[in-house]
Amino acid sequence: MGQTCYYPNGKEAASLQPCNATSPIANCCKDSDICLKNGLCFSPGLNSVVRRGCTDQTWNSTSCANVCLTTEFHSIDIVLTPCGEYGSFCCGQDKDARACCDSNSTEQVGTGEPNTSSPPPAASTPSGTNTIPTTTATACPDNGSLHANSNAWKPAPIAVTAVLGSALLAGMVFFWWKNREWETNTRMWQERVRDSDDRRRVGEDDIKALQNEIKTLQARPPSPPME
Known part of the structure; x- marks a missing residue:
């Protein structure tokens, strides 16, 4: 029994x-x-x-x-x-x-x-x-x-594994999302900096061209007076 x-x-x-x-x-x-x-x-x-x-x-x-x-x-x-x-x-x-x-x-x-x-x-x-x-x-x-x-x-190991597995998965998703957000923000910042640099280069080129044109005009001999 x-x-x-x-x-x-x-x-x-x-x-x-x-x-x-x-x-x-x-x-x-x-x-x-x-x-x-x-x-x-x-x-x-x-x-x-x-x-x-x-x-x-x-x-x-x-x-x-x-x-x-x-x-x-x-x-x-x-x-x-x-x-x-x-x-x-x-x-x-x-x-x-x-x-x-x-x-x-x-x-x-x-x-x-x-x-x-x-x-x-x-x-x-x-x-x-x-x-x-x-x-x-x-x-x-x-x-x-x-x-x-x-x-x-x-x-018990089964319960611990389930809890730790869920926590690990949640952590991985969170850090993946934060990494994507960081990459997106970094890329947008780099694009803004690049656009700003391009605009600055265009402005500098225009100024240099205008300065060269002024120098060219100044180097020309004066025109004879009209009779």
Whole structure:
């Protein structure tokens, strides 16, 4: 008989599977999720990090993701909303989560690299080499926020790649546009300078021609007086 997954309030989470079926205590995710070593899950479908379940019904084990444990979150899967600071998240996706981000009240959790496999299907033989988290996760504060520093949890590679890829593309488009604008302005300035130089050369040539004509007239002998 397989292990049973539970939510933080001790309620059975029937739709979840243990990330490591050979371990006495393990975090639980959905079949399609990527298990993270900090006890959280990355959902490709939601493109988000989610706190789901654990095989420890008391949730006292460090293998469980002890975040987002307040009454409003303790009986459900809860998506984590990324905040402005890298690695900083708040529990939920509503206005309260956004207010949590703005309040900058955060809590640290353990490292979050992905395990080597997703949760095994409910009736299959366990496979892969999922690793039990070794860091201690701290409880989520009342406002439901959590934070990662340089040695703490980092978003799953898929999410990071998507965000960095979008930022890189936006940066490339911006700098391409600015470069085109600079080239256009430079070309217009060069054309104005060239036109100004041409007009100046025409004016100088006219003056020189007039001066030469005056010199020629001055060099001619005076005409004899008319009788």
